[in-house]
Amino acid sequence: MGDDLERVLLSEEQLHQRLDEIAAQIDADYEGKDLLLVGVLKGAVMVMADLARRLHSSVQMDWMAVSSYGSGTKSSGVVRILKDLDADLTGRHVLIVEDIIDSGLTLSWLLSNLRSRGPATVEIATMLRKPEASKVDVDVRYVGFDIPNEFVVGYGLDYAEKYRNLPFVGTLAPHVYGA
Ligand SMILES: O=P(O)(O)OC[C@H]1O[C@H](OP(=O)(O)OP(=O)(O)O)[C@H](O)[C@@H]1O
Numbered sequence: 764m765g766d767d768l769e770r771v772l773l774s775e776e777q778l779h780q781r782l783d784e785i786a787a788q789i790d791a792d793y794e795g796k797d798l799l800l801v802g803v804l805k806g807a808v809m810v811m812a813d814l815a816r817r818l819h820s821s822v823q824m825d826w827m828a829v830s831s832y833g834s835g836t837k838s839s840g841v842v843r844i845l846k847d848l849d850a851d852l853t854g855r856h857v858l859i860v861e862d863i864i865d866s867g868l869t870l871s872w873l874l875s876n877l878r879s880r881g882p883a884t885v886e887i888a889t890m891l892r893k894p895e896a897s898k899v900d901v902d903v904r905y906v907g908f909d910i911p912n913e914f915v916v917g918y919g920l921d922y923a924e925k926y927r928n929l930p931f932v933g934t935l936a937p938h939v940y941g942a
């Protein structure tokens with residue numbers, strides 16, 4: 764995989780240090796409350812696993828898989844549920860866990876979908892956020908890193924289903940895109 768990478772944007776150590784800080788914040792914010800973490804497949808698998816292990820209280824974890832009806836690489840904001848949650852959200856404290864917010868359209872849809880299920884609270888944690896996300900009115904409680912508007916892979920993020928298992932976040936060399 765090494766030859767396919769252009770540069771490392773965030774090292775494994777940087778990601779883990781930031782997760783330590785975010786987990787401490789979440790522990791403090793949800794003290795005495797039952798928390799349900801909702802991971803958005805597939806990209807959020809790494810951040811979910813690493814974040815959940817850092818939390819001191821016992822949390823529940825559930826998963827959703829969604830697909831945007833966008834053409835090409837852009838999300839359209841029209842979302843189809845491929846796998847729904849098992850949990851009933853009524854009265855629950857829900858924390859959506861994402862790997863990246865790019866256009867923000869997926870999350871905006873997800874937020875209103877989950878809010879309609881009667882939870883006590885719904886908040887969002889994302890490892891990465893791109894500048895475009897600021898155009899959508901979504902309040903993100905926990906952000907790992909604000910990154911430039913570049914296509915990134917690793918730590919759950921793929922290009923054509925590859926590179927998800929890289930332990931860091933990086934950019935791809937032009938030859939990978941066929942340039
Ligand atoms: O803010 P947006 O522009 O809507 O993009 C963000 C979404 O894109 C990625 O998922 P993707 O559709 O690539 O699926 P994956 O997690 O299975 O790779 C990511 O995990 C977010 O869910």
Ligand SMILES: Nc1nc2[nH]cnc2c(=O)[nH]1
Binds near residue numbers: 863865913920921
């Ligand atoms: N792999 C990957 N998926 C994304 N989905 C939205 N933005 C990105 C990105 O930069 N990389």
